[in-house]
Amino acid sequence: MLEIKNIFKTFNPGTVNQKTALNGVSLTLNEGDFVTVIGGNGAGKSTLLNAVAGTWLVDSGSISIGGVDVTHLPEHKRAKFIGRVFQDPMLGTAATMQIEENLALAQRRGKPRTLHAGITAGEREQYKELLKTLGLGLEERLTARVGLLSGGQRQALTLLMATLQKPKLLLLDEHTAALDPKTAAKVLEATQTIVSRDNLTTLMITHNMRDAITYGNRLIMMYEGKIAVDVSGEDKKNLTVEDLMQMFEKAAGAALANDRLLLG
Amino acid sequence: MKKGFAILMALCLLLGCVPALADELYRVGVCQHIQHEALDEATQGFIDALTAEIGDEVSIEIQNASGDNGVCLAIISDFVSNDVDLILANSTPSLQAAYAATSDIPVLGTSITEYCVALGLDGFNDVSGSNISGTSDLAPLDQQAALITELFPQAQKVAILYCSAEPNSLYQVEIVTAELEKLGISVKPFSFVDVNEMSLIAQEACDYADVIYTPTDNTIAASAGILDNICHPAGKPVITGDTGTCRTAGAAVLGISYYELGSLTGRMAASILKEETDISTLPIAYAENVTKYYNPAICEALGITIPDGFTALPAN
Amino acid sequence: MNSFINALPGAAAQGLIWGVMAIGLYITYRLLNISDLTVDGSFCTGGAVGVMLIMNGWNVWFALLAAILVGMLTGMVTGLLHTSCGIPAILSGILTQLGLWSVNLAIMGMKANQSINVNKYKLLVSLRYLQDFNKGKRTFLEHPIFVVGMITLALIAVLYWFFGTELGSSLRATGSNPSMARAQGINTNRNIVLGLMVSNGLVALSGALLAQYQSFADINMGRGAIVIGLAAVIIGEVIFGKLFRNFAFKLLGVSLGAIIYYVVIQAVVSLSGINSNYLKLLSAIIVGLFLAVPYWKGKYFAKAARKGGSAHA
Numbered sequence: 001m002l003e004i005k006n007i008f009k010t011f012n013p014g015t016v017n018q019k020t021a022l023n024g025v026s027l028t029l030n031e032g033d034f035v036t037v038i039g040g041n042g043a044g045k046s047t048l049l050n051a052v053a054g055t056w057l058v059d060s061g062s063i064s065i066g067g068v069d070v071t072h073l074p075e076h077k078r079a080k081f082i083g084r085v086f087q088d089p090m091l092g093t094a095a096t097m098q099i100e101e102n103l104a105l106a107q108r109r110g111k112p113r114t115l116h117a118g119i120t121a122g123e124r125e126q127y128k129e130l131l132k133t134l135g136l137g138l139e140e141r142l143t144a145r146v147g148l149l150s151g152g153q154r155q156a157l158t159l160l161m162a163t164l165q166k167p168k169l170l171l172l173d174e175h176t177a178a179l180d181p182k183t184a185a186k187v188l189e190a191t192q193t194i195v196s197r198d199n200l201t202t203l204m205i206t207h208n209m210r211d212a213i214t215y216g217n218r219l220i221m222m223y224e225g226k227i228a229v230d231v232s233g234e235d236k237k238n239l240t241v242e243d244l245m246q247m248f249e250k251a252a253g254a255a256l257a258n259d260r261l262l263l264g
Numbered sequence: 265m266k267k268g269f270a271i272l273m274a275l276c277l278l279l280g281c282v283p284a285l286a287d288e289l290y291r292v293g294v295c296q297h298i299q300h301e302a303l304d305e306a307t308q309g310f311i312d313a314l315t316a317e318i319g320d321e322v323s324i325e326i327q328n329a330s331g332d333n334g335v336c337l338a339i340i341s342d343f344v345s346n347d348v349d350l351i352l353a354n355s356t357p358s359l360q361a362a363y364a365a366t367s368d369i370p371v372l373g374t375s376i377t378e379y380c381v382a383l384g385l386d387g388f389n390d391v392s393g394s395n396i397s398g399t400s401d402l403a404p405l406d407q408q409a410a411l412i413t414e415l416f417p418q419a420q421k422v423a424i425l426y427c428s429a430e431p432n433s434l435y436q437v438e439i440v441t442a443e444l445e446k447l448g449i450s451v452k453p454f455s456f457v458d459v460n461e462m463s464l465i466a467q468e469a470c471d472y473a474d475v476i477y478t479p480t481d482n483t484i485a486a487s488a489g490i491l492d493n494i495c496h497p498a499g500k501p502v503i504t505g506d507t508g509t510c511r512t513a514g515a516a517v518l519g520i521s522y523y524e525l526g527s528l529t530g531r532m533a534a535s536i537l538k539e540e541t542d543i544s545t546l547p548i549a550y551a552e553n554v555t556k557y558y559n560p561a562i563c564e565a566l567g568i569t570i571p572d573g574f575t576a577l578p579a580n
Numbered sequence: 581m582n583s584f585i586n587a588l589p590g591a592a593a594q595g596l597i598w599g600v601m602a603i604g605l606y607i608t609y610r611l612l613n614i615s616d617l618t619v620d621g622s623f624c625t626g627g628a629v630g631v632m633l634i635m636n637g638w639n640v641w642f643a644l645l646a647a648i649l650v651g652m653l654t655g656m657v658t659g660l661l662h663t664s665c666g667i668p669a670i671l672s673g674i675l676t677q678l679g680l681w682s683v684n685l686a687i688m689g690m691k692a693n694q695s696i697n698v699n700k701y702k703l704l705v706s707l708r709y710l711q712d713f714n715k716g717k718r719t720f721l722e723h724p725i726f727v728v729g730m731i732t733l734a735l736i737a738v739l740y741w742f743f744g745t746e747l748g749s750s751l752r753a754t755g756s757n758p759s760m761a762r763a764q765g766i767n768t769n770r771n772i773v774l775g776l777m778v779s780n781g782l783v784a785l786s787g788a789l790l791a792q793y794q795s796f797a798d799i800n801m802g803r804g805a806i807v808i809g810l811a812a813v814i815i816g817e818v819i820f821g822k823l824f825r826n827f828a829f830k831l832l833g834v835s836l837g838a839i840i841y842y843v844v845i846q847a848v849v850s851l852s853g854i855n856s857n858y859l860k861l862l863s864a865i866i867v868g869l870f871l872a873v874p875y876w877k878g879k880y881f882a883k884a885a886r887k888g889g890s891a892h893a
Contacts, residue, residue: 053763075762075763076761076762076765076766076767076768077765079762079763079764079765079766080765082763084763086759091757091759091760092760092763093757093760094752094753094756094757094760094761095756095757096752096755096756097749097752097753097756101749101752104746104749105749105750105753105761105764105766106764108746108750108764108765109764109765110765111765113745113746113747113749113750113766114745114746114747115742115745115746115747116745116746117744117745117746118744118745118746118748118749119744119749161764299857327849328857328859329859330857330859330860332804332860333794333798333800333801334594334598334808334842334845335845335849335859337590337594337707337794338587338590338591338594338842338845338846338849338850339849340707341587341590341591341707341710341846342583342584342587342846342849342850344587344711345583345586345587345590346582346583346586346587356693357796357798360695360794360795360796361707361794361795363698363795364698364706364707364708364793364794364795365590365707365708365710365711366708366711367699367708367711368711381695382693382695383695383697384635384694384695384696384697384700384795384796385697386700394699427692428685428692428799429692429798429799429800430692430693431691431692431693431798433692434690434691434692457681
């Protein structure tokens with residue numbers, strides 16, 4: 001479903017701020033893979049997601065989604081294959097527009113925008129049902145402006161929008177990091193439900209080692225722009241947090257000095 | 265929202281301290297488009313002459329639009345809804361607004377060069393046949409051209425500096441160019457967009473020419489100081505189209521007195537109001553006297569010798 | 581006081597005409613978050629195109645349509661400068677406006693001022709018609725307030741429909757959250773160009789209406805247009821913001837804001853015995869008061885609450 005071949009990306013080349021964020025990353029995801037991605041700060045996790053999404057183009061290498069080579073496509077053209085949830089709850093929705101309008105926008109992702117009505121009555125019913133599954137009471141507030149919602153509600157909505165059309169690839173960039181533990185748990189639960197129900201190929205970045213082990217059928221650890229560890233199936237199920245730390249030290253050749261990873 | 269409106273009305277009432285006008289007086293509204301010397305003089309001349317003729321029977325309201333067309337429209341609207349007996353439109357935008365606003369109230373224009381162009385009238389031979397008349401500040405352009413050759417017989421290149429946004433300038437530029445070329449002089453126009461560009465373009469004009477000419481141009485008149493600051497150090501004399509500009513920046517001018525022009529208009533107004541002259545048959549009047557003025561300070565500084573027949577520009 | 585009331589229709593008509601322009605500005609300023617300085621140029625372009633076409637015998641409605649189309653072209657130029665050439669939006673607007681000076685002059689035959697005689701041509705709106713109506717020579721159907729009022733309502737209806745469509749919604753998303761819009765497959769660059777086109781089309785329409793109203797098109801007529809437009813938008817929001825939630829009413833509020841602006845100017849001209857040289861200062865003070873009063877109100881009541889609900893509230 002997702003094939004990344006040897007991609008490189010360097011920021012600010014030739015200046016004192018030069019940083020090679022992706023240093024020859026290759027990765028193949030089969031349909032239905034739910035991959036958790038962990039790593040220290042600056043390891044390249046978000047960069048990897050941004051590269052796949054097309055926020056900018058990679059320097060070399062290739063990316064294809066569902067067999068289609070998207071390496072040179074701009075972000076909005078790749079969007080029809082991809083659902084994204086950002087780390088910042090404010091980024092995933094349009095604050096000045098209503099909940100139903102946001103959902104309607106997501107419904108039309110990948111299709112040309114015509115002069116037909118932006119939202120139909122039949123759709124509203126559909127959205128009501130969908131919002132019920134979140135259990136946040138949003139189904140009663142279809143016409144409320146998204147800007148009035150809390151971070152957790154917005155993030156849940158973004159998740160819904162990202163998965164509305166059963167995307168070929170779901171990209172989750174630490175999507176619960178900015179939420180309180182209770183809401184984070186709810187959102188993760190919703191994520192699990194939706195991903196298993198629709199068998200979505202998912203890449204989820206998380207700083208929480210336990211979540212990384214609990215969720216998904218595969219785990220990747222990144223270090224300095226490369227994939228350092230790739231564990232799947234039974235091996236992954238039996239991992240403990242200590243195992244992960246040892247693996248990291250081995251791959252990195254250095255002691256792990258990241259509080260969030262340790263305490264997560 | 266209601267509170268906001270109430271506050272507005274209260275403010276209006278507070279400001280509405282204008283006493284009601286007595287019905288027996290003639291009411292005249294003066295709309296001047298922008299403040300500068302020539303226009304101010306014309307207004308003053310108008311007021312003095314009108315007051316001299318029928319002083320105790322007339323009440324004059326003077327408003328200045330500060331160069332804003334929207335305000336000009338508001339002023340004219342005010343006059344028309346007040347049903348004044350006569351409007352003085354000082355400068356082209358005022359005239360255009362007044363013409364649009366009313367076809368009944370007599371409108372006298374002043375400080376306007378070309379009425380036909382300003383109002384889009386056809387076959388205009390100085391009589392409008394409608395409620396418009398007035399005075400024109402056009403000093404004979406051929407005589408102005410002759411003035412240049414009289415003062416500067418050696419000059420071969422003349423630059424005409426004007427503001428492209430001025431309604432009256434292009435017309436004068438074309439005619440003066442033709443006249444000068446008849447006298448064997450090369451002429452090049454230098455136009456600028458607004459006062460910010462003026463110094464740059466003036467500098468270019470100085471580089472090219474022996475003599476600079478400026479037509480009656482409100483933008484130049486309002487910023488004559490800039491003109492002087494460029495041309496004086498460059499040693500290039502400026503022949504201006506109006507006396508106000510000449511006082512600051514010019515060497516010489518074929519002057520009409522805007523004050524006199526205003527007075528002429530004032531007398532026309534008096535005759536319309538008092539003697540009920542029909543404005544539609546009143547032809548556009550031109551300045552009766554043209555005088556060859558020279559600016560003593562600038563001429564001395566530039567070393568220009570003044571032939572006979574020139575009068576020193578009074579400093580005032 | 582009487583003359584102020586009599587002059588109100590004129591002020592309202594002027595306000596309505598500028599209101600069309602302010603609605604166009606609302607689209608770029610509020611919906612797309614772009615400060616579009618093209619408007620100083622495209623306002624005059626609309627006036628120039630309208631006047632020249634009418635003088636060449638075009639029917640006034642077709643002349644207005646042509647003005648809208650040319651206005652859209654100017655918006656397209658600014659949009660392409662911004663999206664295809666990477667020039668910041670404000671600079672793109674300035675560049676277009678700069679270039680438009682020469683274009684506008686050329687449209688008017690290199691003349692800075694082109695008058696259009698209301699007696700000679702059949703105009704849609706004119707200051708003259710106000711007086712004609714007062715004298716009973718014309719019906720209310722020809723009164724500028726009615727004509728421009730109808731145009732404004734029609735425009736609001738069209739815009740309300742448009743921004744409810746898929747395309748219109750995508751435009752709103754582009755302005756609200758560009759990254760999210762792109763993630764939803766929206767071509768934000770194309771939408772920015774489209775938004776600028778629609779906006780400047782409206783601005784040009786307003787210019788064409790004003791040129792007819794005042795009987796001339798002038799190269800400087802757009803100067804300071806963005807200030808007036810923004811003032812109208814903000815006045816409308818401040819005064820009607822709490823009342824009007826619906827998008828259509830928000831646009832109406834903008835038009836009303838423009839009317840209020842010109843009523844204030846008329847009030848200062850008609851009512852104050854002050855030298856009109858102080859007009860601009862006075863208008864600024866009054867508009868400033870308008871904008872400050874709601875803010876002060878909010879603070880005053882907040883203070884009362886903090887003091888434990890004082891009885892003096």
